[in-house]
Amino acid sequence: MKILATRPERCTGCGACEIECARTWFKVDDKEKSRIRIFPPAKEGQPFRIVVCNQNGACIDVCPTVALKRAKNGVVQLNKSLCVGCLSCVGFCPNQAMFYHPDYTEPFKCVACGKCVEVCPEDALYIAEVAEAPASVTDTWLQKEAI
Amino acid sequence: MTVVAGQSPTIVVNGTRELPWTQGMTVRDVLRLCNFTYSLIIVTVNGRIVPKEEFDTFPVPPEAEVRVIHLIAGG
Amino acid sequence: MSHHIEEMKAAHRLLAEFTYERYPVQRGYTNRTLYINLSDSTIASKPVSEEMKEKFTGGKGFGLWLLWHGIRDTTKWNDPENEIIISAGPIGGITTYPGTGKSLVVSLSPLTDSVMDCNVGGYFGPYLKFAGWDALEIQGKAEKDVIIFIDGDTGRITIEEAPLEPVDTHLLTDILVQMYGGDDHHARRAISTVTAGSGAEHTRFGCLNFSWYDLRRRAARVKQAGRGGIGTVFRDKRIKALVVKFSDLKADSNGPADLARLQRVGTKMHKEIHDYDDQQCGMRRHGTAYLVGIMNDYDLLPVHNFRYGSHPDGHKIDVRVWDARFTQGVPDGCWYGCTLSCSHAVDGFTLRTGPYKGQKVIVDGPEYENAAGLGANCGIFDPDYILEANFYCDTYALDTISIGTSIAFAMECYEMGIIDKRATGGLDLRFGNAEAAIEVIHQMGRGEGFGTIIGQGVRRMKKIFVEQYGADPKILQDIGMEAKGLEFSQYMPKESLAQQAGYGMASKGPQHDEAWLIFMDMVNNQIPTMEDKAEALHYFPIWRTWFGLCGLCKLPWNDIVPPDNALTDEPTKIPEHVRNYVEIFSAVTGRQVTSEDLLLMSERVYNFQRVFNLRMGFGTREHDKIPYRAQGPVTVEEYESRAERYDKQLKALGYDVEKMSTPEKVAALRAYREKQYEELMDAVYARRGWTRNGVPKVETLQRLGIDYPDVVEIVRRAGG
Numbered sequence: 032m033k034i035l036a037t038r039p040e041r042c043t044g045c046g047a048c049e050i051e052c053a054r055t056w057f058k059v060d061d062k063e064k065s066r067i068r069i070f071p072p073a074k075e076g077q078p079f080r081i082v083v084c085n086q087n088g089a090c091i092d093v094c095p096t097v098a099l100k101r102a103k104n105g106v107v108q109l110n111k112s113l114c115v116g117c118l119s120c121v122g123f124c125p126n127q128a129m130f131y132h133p134d135y136t137e138p139f140k141c142v143a144c145g146k147c148v149e150v151c152p153e154d155a156l157y158i159a160e161v162a163e164a165p166a167s168v169t170d171t172w173l174q175k176e177a178i
Numbered sequence: 179m180t181v182v183a184g185q186s187p188t189i190v191v192n193g194t195r196e197l198p199w200t201q202g203m204t205v206r207d208v209l210r211l212c213n214f215t216y217s218l219i220i221v222t223v224n225g226r227i228v229p230k231e232e233f234d235t236f237p238v239p240p241e242a243e244v245r246v247i248h249l250i251a252g253g
Numbered sequence: 254m255s256h257h258i259e260e261m262k263a264a265h266r267l268l269a270e271f272t273y274e275r276y277p278v279q280r281g282y283t284n285r286t287l288y289i290n291l292s293d294s295t296i297a298s299k300p301v302s303e304e305m306k307e308k309f310t311g312g313k314g315f316g317l318w319l320l321w322h323g324i325r326d327t328t329k330w331n332d333p334e335n336e337i338i339i340s341a342g343p344i345g346g347i348t349t350y351p352g353t354g355k356s357l358v359v360s361l362s363p364l365t366d367s368v369m370d371c372n373v374g375g376y377f378g379p380y381l382k383f384a385g386w387d388a389l390e391i392q393g394k395a396e397k398d399v400i401i402f403i404d405g406d407t408g409r410i411t412i413e414e415a416p417l418e419p420v421d422t423h424l425l426t427d428i429l430v431q432m433y434g435g436d437d438h439h440a441r442r443a444i445s446t447v448t449a450g451s452g453a454e455h456t457r458f459g460c461l462n463f464s465w466y467d468l469r470r471r472a473a474r475v476k477q478a479g480r481g482g483i484g485t486v487f488r489d490k491r492i493k494a495l496v497v498k499f500s501d502l503k504a505d506s507n508g509p510a511d512l513a514r515l516q517r518v519g520t521k522m523h524k525e526i527h528d529y530d531d532q533q534c535g536m537r538r539h540g541t542a543y544l545v546g547i548m549n550d551y552d553l554l555p556v557h558n559f560r561y562g563s564h565p566d567g568h569k570i571d572v573r574v575w576d577a578r579f580t581q582g583v584p585d586g587c588w589y590g591c592t593l594s595c596s597h598a599v600d601g602f603t604l605r606t607g608p609y610k611g612q613k614v615i616v617d618g619p620e621y622e623n624a625a626g627l628g629a630n631c632g633i634f635d636p637d638y639i640l641e642a643n644f645y646c647d648t649y650a651l652d653t654i655s656i657g658t659s660i661a662f663a664m665e666c667y668e669m670g671i672i673d674k675r676a677t678g679g680l681d682l683r684f685g686n687a688e689a690a691i692e693v694i695h696q697m698g699r700g701e702g703f704g705t706i707i708g709q710g711v712r713r714m715k716k717i718f719v720e721q722y723g724a725d726p727k728i729l730q731d732i733g734m735e736a737k738g739l740e741f742s743q744y745m746p747k748e749s750l751a752q753q754a755g756y757g758m759a760s761k762g763p764q765h766d767e768a769w770l771i772f773m774d775m776v777n778n779q780i781p782t783m784e785d786k787a788e789a790l791h792y793f794p795i796w797r798t799w800f801g802l803c804g805l806c807k808l809p810w811n812d813i814v815p816p817d818n819a820l821t822d823e824p825t826k827i828p829e830h831v832r833n834y835v836e837i838f839s840a841v842t843g844r845q846v847t848s849e850d851l852l853l854m855s856e857r858v859y860n861f862q863r864v865f866n867l868r869m870g871f872g873t874r875e876h877d878k879i880p881y882r883a884q885g886p887v888t889v890e891e892y893e894s895r896a897e898r899y900d901k902q903l904k905a906l907g908y909d910v911e912k913m914s915t916p917e918k919v920a921a922l923r924a925y926r927e928k929q930y931e932e933l934m935d936a937v938y939a940r941r942g943w944t945r946n947g948v949p950k951v952e953t954l955q956r957l958g959i960d961y962p963d964v965v966e967i968v969r970r971a972g973g
C-alpha cells in the first residue's frame with residue numbers, strides 16, 4: 032500500500048505542501064486546512080517536524096460510526112456522510128495527524144494523493160510503497176455475520 | 179510527632195492509621211501493608227508528592243506522615 | 254425485513270397521528286416539549302418558557318418541573334395522571350465531548366411513592382431533541398399495548414396499538430430497529446427505542462432499556478434507566494415501546510453557539526483519555542467491573558446482604574474474569590464520541606435456563622453494580638450465573654440493584670428462619686444458591702411464585718413478613734437495606750459516616766449518584782470533622798446533580814483525571830474537568846457562565862426536588878433515616894468478624910472493652926454511631942439552608958429564585 036513518506040532532515044519549513052494540500056482539498060490558501068502540518072524544530076539543530084498520516088489505521092477502531100475504513104489501495108478514508116464529527120479519531124491518532132477546523136463538522140486526513148510531493152522544492156516528501164497494514168478489529172467484526 | 183526513646187518508630191497513614199516503621203521502608207511497602215490496591219492515588223510523604231514512578235524506591239522515614247489520597251468516585 | 258416482522262407491523266392500528274415542522278435546535282434547546290396522553294390519545298406541542306430554562310436548565314430539571322405541574326398531591330404511581338418524562342438537557346447530544354448523550358427520566362415511583370429520576374445512556378434523549386423536542390411527557394394509560402413512534406426525519410408522531418410484538422427487551426429492540434430502521438445498518442443507527450419487559454409487569458422495580466446501535470456487531474444494545482421502577486410505570490401505562498428516528502446527526506445538530514470551542518475542549522479530552530485511561534481506571538478496557546476487586550480489597554463489597562464487606566471468593570468475580578470474557582476488542586460508548594467507552598459485552602453467551610434457554614445472546618455488562626448485587630451480596634461468586642442473571646434482568650427489565658438487594662434480604666430472612674420453604678414455595682434461598690436465585694428472576698418474568706413477593710422490594714417484603722409470618726419488625730428494619738422505599742446500591746457504607754448520610758439523604762433514595770464519599774471519608778480521611786463532611790455532602794450532591802440537568806455522564810468527570818490533577822488545590826473536584834464543563838455549557842448555550850453558575854443551577858433543582866418529596870408526603874428528617882445495617886454491625890456475628898476495628902473505636906470512646914460482652918459492645922457502638930448520624934444530619938441541613946427537620950427554608954428558596962407561591966406554601970406548611 033502507498034503512504035506519504037517524509038524526509039524531515041530536508042524540510043526547510045517553507046510550507047508549500049500545506050498550501051498545496053489546502054488548495055487541493057478545500058480550494059483555499061489556508062494552512063489551517065491542510066492535511067499535512069509543518070512545525071518548527073523543537074530545539075535548534077533539530078529538523079522541522081512533519082506531521083502527516085502514515086495510514087496505520089489506529090483511528091478505524093475508535094470511530095463510533097465506522098466512518099473510517101481502509102480503502103483497497105490501503106489508504107484510510109473518512110466517509111463524511113457517516114461521520115458525526117465526534118473527533119474521537121483526532122484525540123486518538125497516535126501521530127496527531129487527524130485534523131479539524133471549525134468551518135467543518137468533520138475532521139480530515141491525508142489520503143496520499145501526492146499533490147504536495149509535486150510542490151516540495153526540497154524533495155522532503157515522497158510516496159512510498161509499504162507493507163499491507165494488518166486488519167483492524169473493526170474489519171474482523173465486519174467480516175463476521177451480523178449477530 | 180517525636181521519637182520517644184525506647185519505643186520503636188512508626189509512621190502514620192492518612193492521619194489515623196499507625197504502622198510500625200521498618201528499615202528501608204518505601205512507599206510501595208506502605209501501600210502493600212495497607213492493602214491499597216487501587217491505582218489512581220496521590221501519595222505524599224511529609225507533605226511532598228511522590229511521583230508514581232518512584233513508589234518502589236521512595237524512602238519513607240521513621241515518624242513520617244504519609245497520605246494516600248484515592249481518587250475514586252464510584253459507578 | 255423478515256416476514257414475521259412484516260406481520261407484526263401489519264397488525265399495528267393507528268390510534269393518533271400528529272405532524273409538525275421540525276424545529277431546529279438552537280443553542281441546545283428546541284424550546285418545545287412533546288405532550289402525549291395515552292388515555293385519550295392526545296398529542297400536543299408545549300412551549301418551553303425562558304423561566305423554565307433559566308430556573309430548571311433541562312434534563313431532570315425539566316422532568317421535575319413538568320411532573321410538578323402534571324400531577325396532584327395525591328397522585329399515586331399507577332394513577333393515569335402519573336407521567337414519565339424523558340429529557341436530554343441542553344448539552345445532551347453534542348458529539349465532541351465524551352459522555353454527552355444521556356437521557357433523564359422522571360416519574361412517580363412504585364417503590365418510593367415519590368418522585369424518581371434516572372440517568373441513562375443510549376441514543377433516545379438526544380434523538381428526541383433533534384427530532385424537535387426538549388422533553389417527552391407521557392401521561393394517561395392506554396387500553397391495550399401501544400408503541401409511540403416519533404419520526405424526526407418527517408416530523409410525524411404516531412400512537413400505534415401493537416398487539417403482536419413480544420415485550421422482553423432483547424427480542425423487542427431487535428424487532429423494532431428492523432421494523433423502523435429497515436435493512437441497512439446505518440439506517441438502523443438512526444433508531445433508538447425505549448422498552449421494558451415482562452419482569453416490569455410483575456414487580457415494582459421494573460427498569461427501562463434505552464437502545465443504541467452497535468455497528469460492529471450490527472445489533473442493538475441497551476442501557477438501563479434502572480432505579481425506582483419507572484419500567485413498572487411504563488408497562489402500567491401499557492406502553493410497549495417508544496421509538497424515535499433521526500437520521501442526520503452531525504457535530505452541530507445541537508445548534509451550539511460556538512462549535513470551535515467545543516471542538517477544542519473535546520479533542521483535548523479525547524487525547525487525555527487516550528493518554529491516561531490505560532494507566533488509570535481502564536474504563537475502555539473493562540468499564541466499571543474493575544471495582545469488584547477493589548471494593549473487596551477495601552472491605553466495601555457488600556456480601557450476604559451487607560453483613561460484610563469482603564469475601565475470600567471475591568476474586569472469582571473480579572476484573573480478571575470479566576477481562577477474559579469481554580469479547581469486542583473495540584471499546585464501546587453508549588453515545589457517539591464517548592471515548593471513555595465503558596460499555597462492554599460478552600458475545601455468544603449460551604443461556605442455560607428460562608424461556609430463552611439455548612439461545613446465544615449478547616450480555617451487556619456486567620457493570621460493577623450487577624456483579625456486586627446479583628453476585629457478592631447474594632453470596633454467589635459464579636461468573637456464569639452473574640452473566641445469566643444480568644441478561645435476564647435486562648430483558649425482563651428488572652433493576653439489577655434493587656433485585657440484588659431484595660434477593661439478598663430474602664436470603665438472609667430465610668437463613669434466619671424468618672421465612673421458610675413454605676413461604677418461598679419450596680425455594681432453598683440460602684446465600685450462594687445460584688439456582689434458586691435465577692428461578693426467582695424467572696418467576697418475576699412469569700409473574701408467579703415467591704419471585705413476585707421479592708419483586709415488591711424490601712420495604713413491602715418487610716411488611717409481608719411481619720403480617721404473614723409474624724417476623725419481628727425491629728430486626729427486619731435493621732437488616733432490610735432500603736430507605737425511602739428504594740433499595741441500597743452496592744457499596745458498603747458501614748465504616749463511612751459521610752457515605753451513610755450520602756445514601757440516607759439522597760433525594761430519591763439510597764443511590765450513590767449523589768454522593769459517593771466512602772474513600773474520601775473512610776480511606777483518605779480528607780473530611781474528618783462534621784463540618785467537613787457536611788460541606789462534602791453539600792457540594793458533591795449539588796455538583797453531581799448538574800450532570801442530570803444537562804444530559805451528561807458523570808464518568809468522564811472523575812474516572813479519568815489530568816496528570817497534574819494531584820497538584821491542584823482540590824483534587825477530588827477535578828478542577829480542570831470542571832473548567833471543561835464551564836466551557837462546554839458556555840459554548841453550547843452562548844451564555845458565558847462560571848463554575849458557581851453551574852452550582853447554582855443544580856442547587857435550585859436539588860432544593861426543588863426536596864420540596865417535591867415534601868409535597869408527596871415525604872422529604873423530612875424521618876425519611877432520611879437508614880437501617881442500622883448500613884451504619885454498623887447489627888449482629889454479634891458481624892461484630893466479631895471485625896472485632897478489632899470495632900473494639901478500637903469503643904476504646905477510643907473510653908469503653909473498657911475487656912469487661913464487656915459482645916452484645917454490650919454491639920449496643921454501645923450502635924448508640925454512638927446512631928448519635929453521630931443524627932449530628933451529621935444537623936450539620937448537613939444547616940449547610941444546605943434547611944430546618945432541623947430537613948425542610949428548605951423559605952429564605953433558601955428565595956435566594957435560589959424558586960420561591961413560587963405553591964412551592965413556598967408547601968415549605969411553610971412543613972415549618973420551613
Ligand code: SF4
Pocket residue numbers: 093094095096097098099109113114115116117118119120121137138
Ligand atoms: S470524527 Fe467522524 S471519522 Fe472521526 S471518529 Fe468521529 S465519527 Fe469517526
Ligand code: SF4
Pocket residue numbers: 035051052055066067083140141142143144145146147148
Ligand atoms: S498527500 Fe495529498 S492529502 Fe496528503 S498531505 Fe499531501 S496533498 Fe494533502
Ligand code: SF4
Pocket residue numbers: 351352353354374585586587588591592593594595596806807808809
Ligand atoms: S462513560 Fe460509559 S456510560 Fe458514560 S457516556 Fe461513556 S460509554 Fe456511556
